Amino acid sequence: MGTNGKRKKEPAGKPRKAPDELKDNLIKVRVTDDQKRLFTDTADAEGLDVSSWLRQVGIRAAKMVGDRKGGDK
Numbered sequence: 001m002g003t004n005g006k007r008k009k010e011p012a013g014k015p016r017k018a019p020d021e022l023k024d025n026l027i028k029v030r031v032t033d034d035q036k037r038l039f040t041d042t043a044d045a046e047g048l049d050v051s052s053w054l055r056q057v058g059i060r061a062a063k064m065v066g067d068r069k070g071g072d073k
Contacts, residue, residue, distance in 0.1 A: 039053065039054065
């Protein structure tokens with residue numbers, strides 16, 4: 001309880017992420033209209049926004065390349 005005898009309100013929304021979990025870096029990629037539409041349609045079909053879908057696909061691809069090169073990413 002707060003100092004005035006009332007319950008403290010929990011902040012609305014999601015809890016804050018730990019600093020190492022924050023996604024605050026941006027990567028700008030130029031794409032054609034057709035490529036953007038392909039990414040958007042595919043992400044929608046997967047139930048994701050484009051950013052989340054591209055992040056998942058990019059991480060998966062980078063790990064596959066790393067595995068082929070003997071890396072441990």
